[in-house]
Amino acid sequence: MGAAISVRNVSKSYSLNQGGRFVALGNVSFEVRPGEFLVLVGPSGCGKTTLLDLIDGLSLADGGSILIDCVPVKGPGLDRGIVFQQYALFPWKTAKGNIEFGLEARGVPKAERAARAAHFLDLVDLADFGDRYPHQLSGGMKQRIAIARALSYDPEVLLMDEPFAALDAQTRERLQDETLRIWRQTGKTIVFITHSIDEAVYLGQRVLVMAAGPGRIVADIAIDIDRGADDLRATPEFVALRHRIWQLFHPEATAAARVVRDGVRQSTASEESRAS
Amino acid sequence: MSTSVDRLVEASGSSGPGHFARRAARLLRGTVAIFAFLAAWEILPRLGLVDTTFLPPFSTALSAFVEMARSGELVEHLAASAGRAFSGLILAVAVGVPLGLVIGWYRSVAEILNPLLELFRNTAPLALLPVFVLMLGMGEVSKVAMVFYACLWPILLNTVAGAREVDPLLIRSARSMALSQTRLFTRVVVPASLPSIFTGIRIAGAYSILVLIAAEMVGAKAGLGYLVNYAQFTFEIPKMYAGIVTLSLLGLVLNEVLVLAERRLTAWKGDA
Numbered sequence: 001m002g003a004a005i006s007v008r009n010v011s012k013s014y015s016l017n018q019g020g021r022f023v024a025l026g027n028v029s030f031e032v033r034p035g036e037f038l039v040l041v042g043p044s045g046c047g048k049t050t051l052l053d054l055i056d057g058l059s060l061a062d063g064g065s066i067l068i069d070c071v072p073v074k075g076p077g078l079d080r081g082i083v084f085q086q087y088a089l090f091p092w093k094t095a096k097g098n099i100e101f102g103l104e105a106r107g108v109p110k111a112e113r114a115a116r117a118a119h120f121l122d123l124v125d126l127a128d129f130g131d132r133y134p135h136q137l138s139g140g141m142k143q144r145i146a147i148a149r150a151l152s153y154d155p156e157v158l159l160m161d162e163p164f165a166a167l168d169a170q171t172r173e174r175l176q177d178e179t180l181r182i183w184r185q186t187g188k189t190i191v192f193i194t195h196s197i198d199e200a201v202y203l204g205q206r207v208l209v210m211a212a213g214p215g216r217i218v219a220d221i222a223i224d225i226d227r228g229a230d231d232l233r234a235t236p237e238f239v240a241l242r243h244r245i246w247q248l249f250h251p252e253a254t255a256a257a258r259v260v261r262d263g264v265r266q267s268t269a270s271e272e273s274r275a276s
Numbered sequence: 277m278s279t280s281v282d283r284l285v286e287a288s289g290s291s292g293p294g295h296f297a298r299r300a301a302r303l304l305r306g307t308v309a310i311f312a313f314l315a316a317w318e319i320l321p322r323l324g325l326v327d328t329t330f331l332p333p334f335s336t337a338l339s340a341f342v343e344m345a346r347s348g349e350l351v352e353h354l355a356a357s358a359g360r361a362f363s364g365l366i367l368a369v370a371v372g373v374p375l376g377l378v379i380g381w382y383r384s385v386a387e388i389l390n391p392l393l394e395l396f397r398n399t400a401p402l403a404l405l406p407v408f409v410l411m412l413g414m415g416e417v418s419k420v421a422m423v424f425y426a427c428l429w430p431i432l433l434n435t436v437a438g439a440r441e442v443d444p445l446l447i448r449s450a451r452s453m454a455l456s457q458t459r460l461f462t463r464v465v466v467p468a469s470l471p472s473i474f475t476g477i478r479i480a481g482a483y484s485i486l487v488l489i490a491a492e493m494v495g496a497k498a499g500l501g502y503l504v505n506y507a508q509f510t511f512e513i514p515k516m517y518a519g520i521v522t523l524s525l526l527g528l529v530l531n532e533v534l535v536l537a538e539r540r541l542t543a544w545k546g547d548a
Contacts, residue, residue, distance in 0.1 A: 029286070040502075056452050057452075058448055058451060058452060063527075075324070075454070076451050076453070076454045077454045078453065078455050081452070082449075082452045084445060084448070084449065088443075088445045088446055088448065088449035090446060090449075090467070090468075091463070091544055091545065092467045092470070092544045094467070101453075101463070102453060105453040105454065105455060105486040133544045133546065135544070136546065190439055206340070236390065246385050
């Protein structure tokens with residue numbers, strides 16, 4: 001079963017080469033229930049990946065705290081698995097070898113690894129591809145192996161950092177469905193990052209909308225839709241939620257449109273006055 | 277019914293000679309330049325376009341080669357040279373690879389040592405030959421040391437580069453699995469650096485022979501460099517050319533062995 005995650009008043013900034021500091025995250029707080037599928041959506045530069053790195057323990061927060069089942073995060077651990085956009089498979093290991101690497105990290109005895117790797121290959125529907133090297137696999141297959149590897153050491157939390165952004169539309173949709181299936185099958189807590197609103201609504205039980213400068217959460221939206229529906233993306237509920245998030249996503253776009261409009265009006269006014 | 281099957285068999289059978297012809301053509305393409313070169317070597321002296329005293333026809337050099345091979349003289353020199361080249365190369369691998377991995381992985385060590393490494397790398401090994409002779413004498417030690425020195429730099433610098441340029445994403449991925457620093461090093465940094473390490477070893481392989489021959493020409497009692505130099509001295513010109521040809525063959529074999537080893541150990545890269 002998945003673990004609960006608690007993010008409390010977390011902030012993170014980086015010093016810039018040209019001096020000064022860039023605030024990636026300013027005072028972010030949220031809770032994730034055990035077994036929940038949470039999606040963080042936001043434009044690039046809003047600190048999504050920074051936040052995921054902090055939860056994974058790859059970097060540490062400047063302020064605030066992150067707790068996994070009430071235990072503070074002090075570094076990476078096998079209670080959390082992470083899936084990266086660029087797969088991050090070890091190219092010198094076969095698909096099976098990559099999964100076994102995760103098992104080895106967990107301390108699974110060598111004799112058991114092969115059987116358990118086979119189980120996870122089966123889980124991601126790649127039972128026949130265990131002996132392939134990453135360069136012999138398509139992008140979608142690589143990502144499925146990466147998911148299998150992250151699941152292999154049985155973490156309570158699965159962190160996914162824009163895992164399908166580099167894939168073509170069809171593969172992406174298939175992997176989204178597969179991710180939902182695996183989530184239901186394993187009961188993991190999933191924190192999923194994306195910049196695609198469509199993907200966020202399709203996958204999440206709950207969507208946190210983020211904004212940049214400094215990175216923060218601007219909305220917490222429960223996705224309460226009937227997932228059994230045919231062509232879910234075309235249902236009015238889906239479209240309405242998508243649009244609602246889009247508006248949150250683009251306040252600057254609406255603002256920018258207003259500025260441009262006003263700017264045009266002003267410049268025409270000044271030209272008219274000059275002409276007269 | 278049976279006739280159509282027969283025809284099929286015939287059709288597939290006829291692709292046999294076609295396949296053979298294609299292979300023959302490929303073989304021809306691969307060797308035609310060498311044959312042309314050897315033919316020129318044979319014909320030009322015979323036509324009197326080149327002085328046969330300085331460049332005897334290829335067949336003369338070849339018979340000198342066969343003669344020396346038969347008497348065991350060639351084997352003696354070849355064994356001496358190959359032994360020195362391999363010893364130096366293997367020593368350089370044994371020292372250069374571990375050292376390079378450590379220097380590359382620990383950034384602070386790399387920053388301190390890099391200027392010195394660059395200086396050494398740009399000092400031609402042959403310039404140091406007198407120093408080696410002075411300190412280690414004229415025997416085997418100075419020659420193996422010379423090869424070792426020349427081979428060390430390409431191996432060391434390529435290994436450093438390999439360890440430094442490990443894909444940061446792979447490091448992140450391994451770190452997320454809570455790997456210890458030691459295991460991160462042995463299980464991720466080392467294998468990820470292998471292709472670059474092999475580039476260094478292959479360059480070193482070529483260097484090993486180059487430098488050894490020069491060292492053998494300066495002072496030795498056996499070895500192909502000695503043979504070539506000595507044969508020229510005593511005006512046994514066909515023998516000299518036989519020695520040079522043997523050297524080329526030794527270089528070819530060494531390179532081929534290294535390429536095969538590389539292909540075996542980095543097969544996971546594929547052709548891409």
